[in-house]
Amino acid sequence: RGLERDLAQALDRGELSLAFQPIVEASDERIVGFEALLRWTHPRLGNVPPAKFVPVAEDTGQIGRIGDWVLREACAWAARWPDDIIVSVNLSALQFDDANLPRTIRRALADNRLAASRLELEITESVFLKDRPATTAVIARLKALGVRFALDDFGTGYSSLGYLRKAEFSRIKIDRSFVQRAATDAGESTAIIQAIVSLATSLGMATTAEGTETRAEFEACRALGCGQIQGYLFGRPMPPEDATALVALKV
Numbered sequence: 108r109g110l111e112r113d114l115a116q117a118l119d120r121g122e123l124s125l126a127f128q129p130i131v132e133a134s135d136e137r138i139v140g141f142e143a144l145l146r147w148t149h150p151r152l153g154n155v156p157p158a159k160f161v162p163v164a165e166d167t168g169q170i171g172r173i174g175d176w177v178l179r180e181a182c183a184w185a186a187r188w189p190d191d192i193i194v195s196v197n198l199s200a201l202q203f204d205d206a207n208l209p210r211t212i213r214r215a216l217a218d219n220r221l222a223a224s225r226l227e228l229e230i231t232e233s234v235f236l237k238d239r240p241a242t243t244a245v246i247a248r249l250k251a252l253g254v255r256f257a258l259d260d261f262g263t264g265y266s267s268l269g270y271l272r273k274a275e276f277s278r279i280k281i282d283r284s285f286v287q288r289a290a291t292d293a294g295e296s297t298a299i300i301q302a303i304v305s306l307a308t309s310l311g312m313a314t315t316a317e318g319t320e321t322r323a324e325f326e327a328c329r330a331l332g333c334g335q336i337q338g339y340l341f342g343r344p345m346p347p348e349d350a351t352a353l354v355a356l357k358v
């Protein structure tokens with residue numbers, strides 16, 4: 108399709124950009140980091156959502172090049188933020204097929220003089236679906252550098268808990284489908300969030316509640332022990348300059 112041909116040129120034509128969404132500490136609502144979210148402004152179609160073009164990038168083998176750019180760009184922006192603000196980057200499962208991934212990340216950190224502890228990588232359990240022995244090895248190498256891993260979209264996938272043991276995540280990101288029902292349903296979503304927080308806590312992992320749009324959702328998640336909160340309530344994904352200004356004001 109035309110989309111894959113256009114995507115092949117998007118990077119060189121400067122059509123890709125990052126948007127940063129704030130992540131706040133539940134206790135005091137202070138910004139502690141930003142999630143980097145890829146954006147494509149197509150010359151004719153306008154904004155194409157990542158849900159549409161990331162799969163195309165994966166199918167056509169372009170995700171490696173695009174993913175490397177995302178990592179470098181995210182680290183470059185994070186280097187301008189205060190030292191206690193982290194950046195969270197989504198990685199596709201396919202990026203783990205590239206043996207150079209640890210080197211790319213080491214370089215992105217070094218070139219920007221960014222401490223590894225300020226980079227968090229978000230992966231979904233799909234990373235473990237294909238049995239790639241290399242994946243666990245790559246994660247171990249990156250963890251040894253000091254990079255942290257978060258398990259994204261938790262609760263929506265294949266619901267095998269074995270990979271929690273395998274990969275030693277620092278954080279579980281609770282999918283927004285639970286968060287958004289927590290304030291309204293008969294208690295099922297609350298019970299699920301509670302179970303996830305309890306599981307995370309006993310495994311030594313932190314939690315982030317995603318997709319928090321209302322004060323009621325925020326209060327519910329905080330009361331359930333979610334340590335960090337992300338969602339439109341605290342900010343939509345925004346241009347890098349706006350995110351940077353937001354944390355510069357708070358120093």
Ligand code: G
Binds near residue numbers: 161198199
């Ligand atoms: O920002 P938005 O809600 O439209 O993102 C939709 C999906 O695209 C999310 O699942 C998100 O994880 C994914 N996504 C956003 N940015 C990136 C990226 O840089 N790399 C990868 N692999 N996925 C991304």
Ligand code: G
Binds near residue numbers: 197283318320337344
């Ligand atoms: O899969 P992942 O968690 O990476 O996807 C993040 C996506 O969630 C982004 O595309 C972002 O735009 C979206 N998102 C972030 N906060 C909210 C929210 O409060 N409500 C909704 N509906 N989507 C959100």
Ligand code: MN
Binds near residue numbers: 197259
């Ligand atoms: Mn994510």
Ligand code: NA
Binds near residue numbers: 259260261280317
């Ligand atoms: Na998510």
